[in-house]
Amino acid sequence: MMPAGTDQLGSLMTKLFENSTEAIFFFDKEGQALAMNPAAEDIVDSDILRQLYQGNSHALCGTCRGYTSETELRTCLNCYFSSSDMEDIPSFQVYLETKDKGIIPYAASLHLIDQENSIRVFMLRDLTRQFKTQEKLYQNKMMKHVMEAQENERKRISRELHDSVAQELMSAVVDLRVLKYMTADDQLLKKMKQTEALMTRLLQDIRNLSVELRPAALDDLGLEAAFRSHFKRVEQNYGLVIEYESCLSEKRYSNEIETVIYRVCQEALLNALKYAQVDTVKVTLLEEKDMLQLTVEDEGIGFDPEDEPEGTGLGLYGMQERAELVGGSFSLISNVGKGTKVLLRVPVGEHKEEA
Amino acid sequence: MKNKVDYQLELDQIRNVLGYDFMALALVESAEFDYVIKWKYASGNLNDRFKRIVLRSGRGIAGLVFKTGKPLLLSSVRNQVGLNHLFKYPIIKSEELASIGAVPLWNDARVAGVLLGGFRSGLQVNEERLEELKNYAQKGIGDLNGKELLLS
Numbered sequence: 284m285m286p287a288g289t290d291q292l293g294s295l296m297t298k299l300f301e302n303s304t305e306a307i308f309f310f311d312k313e314g315q316a317l318a319m320n321p322a323a324e325d326i327v328d329s330d331i332l333r334q335l336y337q338g339n340s341h342a343l344c345g346t347c348r349g350y351t352s353e354t355e356l357r358t359c360l361n362c363y364f365s366s367s368d369m370e371d372i373p374s375f376q377v378y379l380e381t382k383d384k385g386i387i388p389y390a391a392s393l394h395l396i397d398q399e400n401s402i403r404v405f406m407l408r409d410l411t412r413q414f415k416t417q418e419k420l421y422q423n424k425m426m427k428h429v430m431e432a433q434e435n436e437r438k439r440i441s442r443e444l445h446d447s448v449a450q451e452l453m454s455a456v457v458d459l460r461v462l463k464y465m466t467a468d469d470q471l472l473k474k475m476k477q478t479e480a481l482m483t484r485l486l487q488d489i490r491n492l493s494v495e496l497r498p499a500a501l502d503d504l505g506l507e508a509a510f511r512s513h514f515k516r517v518e519q520n521y522g523l524v525i526e527y528e529s530c531l532s533e534k535r536y537s538n539e540i541e542t543v544i545y546r547v548c549q550e551a552l553l554n555a556l557k558y559a560q561v562d563t564v565k566v567t568l569l570e571e572k573d574m575l576q577l578t579v580e581d582e583g584i585g586f587d588p589e590d591e592p593e594g595t596g597l598g599l600y601g602m603q604e605r606a607e608l609v610g611g612s613f614s615l616i617s618n619v620g621k622g623t624k625v626l627l628r629v630p631v632g633e634h635k636e637e638a
Numbered sequence: 639m640k641n642k643v644d645y646q647l648e649l650d651q652i653r654n655v656l657g658y659d660f661m662a663l664a665l666v667e668s669a670e671f672d673y674v675i676k677w678k679y680a681s682g683n684l685n686d687r688f689k690r691i692v693l694r695s696g697r698g699i700a701g702l703v704f705k706t707g708k709p710l711l712l713s714s715v716r717n718q719v720g721l722n723h724l725f726k727y728p729i730i731k732s733e734e735l736a737s738i739g740a741v742p743l744w745n746d747a748r749v750a751g752v753l754l755g756g757f758r759s760g761l762q763v764n765e766e767r768l769e770e771l772k773n774y775a776q777k778g779i780g781d782l783n784g785k786e787l788l789l790s
Contacts, residue, residue: 473746477746477748479669479673480666480669480673481673483672483673484672484673484674484675487672487674487694488694491694518690519690519691519692520691520692520694520697520728521691521725521728522687522688522690522691522728522732524690553725556725557722557724557725562687593721593722594722
């Protein structure tokens with residue numbers, strides 16, 4: 284690269300100063316502002332702007348809301364502007380009260396550019412956008428961990444109930460049945476029968492609890508089996524009939540994807556049950572061009588998605604979140620009087636598996 | 639069961655006397671069906687949806703009454719349950735009941751069934767009506783003797 288001439292460099296520097304979106308301030312050793320570029324003048328309130336030019340050494344404090352130290356998000360302790368320690372640090376984070384956008388985080392740097400006259404340059408770069416991106420990323424990551432932890436914990440308790448509590452109870456029921464052949468006492472037999480009935484129901488309750496937490500079928504046998512038993516349970520518990528169509532048979536997907544599909548379907552069914560006022564719901568599951576597609580459809584009363592939610596609205600949000608976690612898309616179509624349709628599409632291509 | 643008792647007839651008769659819009663009787667199934675609790679008989683029903691429902695101890699009307707052995711009174715379903723929780727009581731929903739009362743049906747000191755009476759509109763189940771219902775249950779229905787204590 285050819286070194287630019289002094290003239291050219293000068294004009295480039297002026298352009299940088301005039302047009303940069305970064306705010307640039309020049310300060311002399313007393314802390315009086317020598318110059319500020321348009322971007323800088325743009326963020327500072329006009330009153331403070333005047334004070335800055337007048338050389339009030341604390342003028343910057345009028346707009347500064349502290350910098351981020353190791354211990355605090357915003358602090359004035361050991362102020363970067365008055366102490367000289369900060370000059371060795373390439374950049375730090377500072378919060379400014381801006382003219383029309385409120386308190387905004389900036390990446391700031393403060394350097395001595397003229398040793399003789401102690402002239403320092405203070406440069407600011409808006410971090411709002413980065414912060415939002417980072418926050419979103421963090422949130423997604425957290426959500427993923429929370430959901431994973433939740434599923435794992437459910438799985439653990441569910442297994443425990445199914446494998447140990449239910450098993451032990453089962454042995455007790457069997458023992459009780461054997462007891463019946465050891466006596467001819469009618470009263471005793473009657474009592475035993477009652478106890479047997481009670482314990483059998485208890486056993487079912489525990490099994491139901493286990494399945495409701497997380498169906499073992501989902502891990503052991505896959506979506507198809509888990510769906511079928513879930514639908515049977517919904518029918519038994521609530522009298523809601525589910526017409527189920529699928530072309531998957533016994534195909535398996537990654538644990539994460541199967542969980543998402545199962546939970547979204549569960550939530551959608553619960554919504555239909557709560558709000559749609561229907562007797563039947565249609566569920567279809569199919570794979571097409573590396574996309575696994577789930578639809579849950581009812582011909583109920585429907586609703587206007589723009590309206591305030593009747594419940595908490597968290598259910599829909601949760602479905603959306605779950606879909607996003609596996610790179611899928613979630614959509615809901617509903618019209619008053621025309622029923623509701625929930626559509627979930629999740630990519631299941633080979634390349635996706637490794638990611 | 640040796641002598642088949644006509645629960646249906648008895649239930650229809652009780653409804654006639656007490657004037658409920660809807661009455662139902664939940665009983666325990668036999669051993670082949672794992673002793674689950676189901677609404678077995680109904681009088682004044684709109685449809686048969688409730689027959690699909692397998693009740694679970696501690697859930698729904700029959701489940702609660704069955705587990706606790708205590709009567710349940712919802713004079714105003716709308717005020718006491720709320721629309722968002724209605725799905726937990728499928729029989730209220732499918733039979734469009736506005737007010738219900740349910741009492742346990744005892745047999746040899748065990749809850750053996752649940753008797754439910756409800757109105758769709760107009761009348762409400764109150765403490766008095768619940769007491770009436772309890773009296774009927776205590777007299778026994780079918781071959782269930784209604785005895786809460788073995789020695790009574």
